[in-house]
Amino acid sequence: MSTEIIPYTIEEREDTGVNNAKLGIWLFLTSEVMLFGALFSTYIFLRVGTINWPVGSSFLSVPMAALNTVFLITSSITMVMAWLSLVDKNFSAYRKYMLLTILLGCAFLVVKYFEYTAKFEHNLYPSTNTFLGLYFTMTGLHVLHVIGGLIVNIYFLFPGSKMWESNPERFKNRIEIAGLYWHFVDLVWIFLFPVLYLL
Amino acid sequence: MIGIQYGLTSLIFLFFGFCLVMLMRWQLAYPEQPIPFIGSWFGESNAPGGIMLPEFYNQLGAMHGTIMVFLGIVPLAVGAFANYLVPLQVGAPDMAFPKLNMASYWVYFLGGIVMLSSFFLPGGAASSGWTSYAPLAVVASVGQTYWLFGMFLLITSSLLGAVNIIVTIIQLRAPGLTYFRLPFLVWAQLITSFLLLLAFPALEAAAVMQIMDRLAGTSFFMPSGLVVSGEVLKYTGGGSPVLWQHLFWFLAHPEVYVLILPAMGVVTEIIANNTRKPIWGYRGLVYASLFLGFMSFAVWAHHMFMTGMGTTISTFFQTTTMIISVPSIVIITTLFITLWGGSIRFNTPMLFALAFLPMFGIGGLTGLPLGLNATDIALHDTYYVIGHFHYVVAPGTIFALFAGIYFWFPKFTGRKMNEKLGKIHFVGSFICMNGIFFPMFLVGLAGVSRRLWDGGEQYAHAQGVFRYNETMSIFSWVLALFQLIFIFNLFYSMWKGKKSEENPWQSTTLEWATPTPPPHGNFEVTPTVYRGPYEYSVPGHPTDYLPQNQKV
Ligand code: HEM
Numbered sequence: 001m002s003t004e005i006i007p008y009t010i011e012e013r014e015d016t017g018v019n020n021a022k023l024g025i026w027l028f029l030t031s032e033v034m035l036f037g038a039l040f041s042t043y044i045f046l047r048v049g050t051i052n053w054p055v056g057s058s059f060l061s062v063p064m065a066a067l068n069t070v071f072l073i074t075s076s077i078t079m080v081m082a083w084l085s086l087v088d089k090n091f092s093a094y095r096k097y098m099l100l101t102i103l104l105g106c107a108f109l110v111v112k113y114f115e116y117t118a119k120f121e122h123n124l125y126p127s128t129n130t131f132l133g134l135y136f137t138m139t140g141l142h143v144l145h146v147i148g149g150l151i152v153n154i155y156f157l158f159p160g161s162k163m164w165e166s167n168p169e170r171f172k173n174r175i176e177i178a179g180l181y182w183h184f185v186d187l188v189w190i191f192l193f194p195v196l197y198l199l
Numbered sequence: 200m201i202g203i204q205y206g207l208t209s210l211i212f213l214f215f216g217f218c219l220v221m222l223m224r225w226q227l228a229y230p231e232q233p234i235p236f237i238g239s240w241f242g243e244s245n246a247p248g249g250i251m252l253p254e255f256y257n258q259l260g261a262m263h264g265t266i267m268v269f270l271g272i273v274p275l276a277v278g279a280f281a282n283y284l285v286p287l288q289v290g291a292p293d294m295a296f297p298k299l300n301m302a303s304y305w306v307y308f309l310g311g312i313v314m315l316s317s318f319f320l321p322g323g324a325a326s327s328g329w330t331s332y333a334p335l336a337v338v339a340s341v342g343q344t345y346w347l348f349g350m351f352l353l354i355t356s357s358l359l360g361a362v363n364i365i366v367t368i369i370q371l372r373a374p375g376l377t378y379f380r381l382p383f384l385v386w387a388q389l390i391t392s393f394l395l396l397l398a399f400p401a402l403e404a405a406a407v408m409q410i411m412d413r414l415a416g417t418s419f420f421m422p423s424g425l426v427v428s429g430e431v432l433k434y435t436g437g438g439s440p441v442l443w444q445h446l447f448w449f450l451a452h453p454e455v456y457v458l459i460l461p462a463m464g465v466v467t468e469i470i471a472n473n474t475r476k477p478i479w480g481y482r483g484l485v486y487a488s489l490f491l492g493f494m495s496f497a498v499w500a501h502h503m504f505m506t507g508m509g510t511t512i513s514t515f516f517q518t519t520t521m522i523i524s525v526p527s528i529v530i531i532t533t534l535f536i537t538l539w540g541g542s543i544r545f546n547t548p549m550l551f552a553l554a555f556l557p558m559f560g561i562g563g564l565t566g567l568p569l570g571l572n573a574t575d576i577a578l579h580d581t582y583y584v585i586g587h588f589h590y591v592v593a594p595g596t597i598f599a600l601f602a603g604i605y606f607w608f609p610k611f612t613g614r615k616m617n618e619k620l621g622k623i624h625f626v627g628s629f630i631c632m633n634g635i636f637f638p639m640f641l642v643g644l645a646g647v648s649r650r651l652w653d654g655g656e657q658y659a660h661a662q663g664v665f666r667y668n669e670t671m672s673i674f675s676w677v678l679a680l681f682q683l684i685f686i687f688n689l690f691y692s693m694w695k696g697k698k699s700e701e702n703p704w705q706s707t708t709l710e711w712a713t714p715t716p717p718p719h720g721n722f723e724v725t726p727t728v729y730r731g732p733y734e735y736s737v738p739g740h741p742t743d744y745l746p747q748n749q750k751v
């Protein structure tokens with residue numbers, strides 16, 4: 001299993017303009033778009049078939065979600081900064097920005113935790129009604145994606161960052177790829193927020 | 200290597216799935232008679248006194264479908280054939296992501312274990328059909344939860360595999376290998392992988408929601424006021440069973456093309472090689488397949504004409520279904536015309552490939568009445584549908600995959616499979632397959648429902664065709680005997696088969712341009728490609744084949 005003999009692992013192929021991993025992540029993200037697309041379609045399908053659809057804010061806390069939106073958007077920016085630091089060959093700045101990205105992701109999860117427990121305290125569960133079922137399923141799946149992203153980022157902050165010594169070009173690419181995923185997770189939230197909380 | 204692992208595992212699953220249906224065939228042919236010899240193996244809860252209970256029959260049916268499609272054909276057609284052949288045919292050293300490749304195999308394997316283990320649960324395995332329609336599946340026993348988690352693993356595995364195949368084809372093509380010089384099999388795998396990539400997430404989402412319905416009590420697929428066994432369910436309701444069907448078929452229609460496209464690819468390679476002619480209309484073949492892949496996302500609700508989704512929607516999907524038949528016809532016509540005037544070599548792979556054509560033809564043509572609203576009202580959920588899709592998948596796809604195994608066996612092992620045994624296997628399978636599936640059309644036209652545990656014994660309208668049940672069952676058991684010949688041939692030839700040359704079929708494509716087994720990195724030197732894949736019988740060339748990598 002030697003990856004070193006496989007071409008275009010690091011360098012870009014001339015006629016496609018990308019390396020393998022870059023193409024791979026974009027393909028993966030299209031399938032993720034289909035996954036969340038199916039859930040949003042479900043939302044529409046069930047909503048148009050329901051007579052009294054609740055306004056999201058009657059169950060949910062808009063300020064908390066707005067705060068979370070700020071957290072995630074900021075974390076996307078710091079993620080880009082982490083990658084740019086590597087482009088500038090500034091490893092200590094990379095670590096700083098990566099740490100910040102991770103902390104912001106964790107902050108998102110903490111807020112989400114308080115939101116969920118607040119619902120449970122008021123006896124609002126996924127089974128309570130269709131709206132809450134959708135809310136918990138869609139945000140829950142998104143939370144799992146955030147956790148996945150955090151695990152990847154933590155790996156690249158600590159053990160994975162050894163690659164910066166051995167193969168800086170490849171490490172930089174990896175951070176770019178991780179960044180693409182992280183932006184996608186951010187983007188999903190930017191759709192979830194208005195659809196669930198505001199409409 | 201991983202291709203071979205995929206191949207063996209999926210063959211085992213195929214055989215296991217076949218065994219399940221052979222048991223069902225006993226019950227259909229001889230309702231409520233004890234299963235001979237092995238009846239006592241299944242325990243009092245499944246088959247008291249050796250007589251199969253309806254609940255057990257339903258488990259066997261659901262698991263047969265699931266195993267054949269998701270654990271058998273897809274991993275064989277895509278997992279094994281793409282993994283082994285795509286890197287070789289595009290002249291690549293390996294798949295683009297070898298570690299991901301390994302992961303996708305093991306996730307598939309785990310998914311298989313989860314599915315199989317569900318037989319041992321209280322209440323047994325999933326029993327709501329391979330389609331797991333709600334609300335039945337939501338209120339079913341715990342086996343259904345295993346089914347959902349198992350599907351989740353299988354979907355993950357397919358998605359990883361699809362990304363890997365697409366990247367390999369797009370990024371790792373050898374110098375000179377432009378898109379229109381790709382063997383058609385590679386095209387077929389490329390389109391198939393896109394179908395997997397874009398369609399499977401819908402079922403993933405649906406599985407998440409069915410898990411939520413079952414475990415968290417949500418009502419995504421549960422209508423209001425549902426009463427089961429005289430009790431009102433505690434669900435709040437407001438969901439939609441039809442929603443499940445939409446999401447399921449959004450996957451499962453593209454999925455049927457996942458089952459057929461690699462088969463078409465295999466058949467194309469073998470037909471070109473054994474007619475010693477270029478494929479007639481190679482570009483047409485490619486464009487038709489691209490169109491087919493594209494359209495396959497717009498026909499799913501032809502499985503749902505009877506749900507009352509409305510005449511406008513039905514008309515739309517009936518129209519798209521008629522449109523999608525056109526590229527299928529183009530593909531099969533192309534292959535038929537290729538035969539014209541060829542000096543055909545009738546070896547075992549070619550026999551299977553040739554049989555694929557009319558079998559797929561019957562399967563495809565019987566799909567048309569199903570795609571038309573008015574006729575589907577009578578045919579929906581009868582044995583006619585079972586006949587239709589088995590013709591495309593069993594004597595269709597499975598024959599193509601057999602052809603592929605016989606054809607590339609010398610590449611896998613350096614030895615040839617035994618021709619005589621191969622031909623017996625072919626003739627026997629061909630007769631038996633038709634003996635099983637053709638009567639299904641007759642039974643279905645008489646209106647017999649596809650899910651009856653007693654084969655229609657108690658139904659007045661089934662009396663005229665009931666006797667065919669026995670015929671079909673006997674053919675299915677005889678078919679199994681012929682598969683034993685194949686299994687024997689496979690293992691016998693692996694060790695004792697006749698040693699084969701490096702390019703035993705005098706083929707043009709790159710997988711034969713490297714030693715067997717391929718060395719580390721697949722090729723000793725990266726091949727350069729000078730021409731298209733089917734340069735057979737080129738006028739003026741001394742041999743009747745001109746390999747893609749040969750400079751003249
Ligand atoms: C070529 C034109 C085809 C047409 C017009 C067509 C049409 C249809 C229609 C309308 C149904 C739904 C019938 C019903 O439930 O009432 C159906 C079922 C089915 N078709 Fe086809 N089909 C075609 C080709 C294929 C191919 C190539 C495959 C697979 C390789 C396939 C596999 C299936 C399966 C598995 C089902 C049944 C699913 C189930 O209900 O369990 N079909 N087809």
Ligand SMILES: [Cu+2]
Nearest residue numbers: 452499501502
């Ligand atoms: Cu279909």
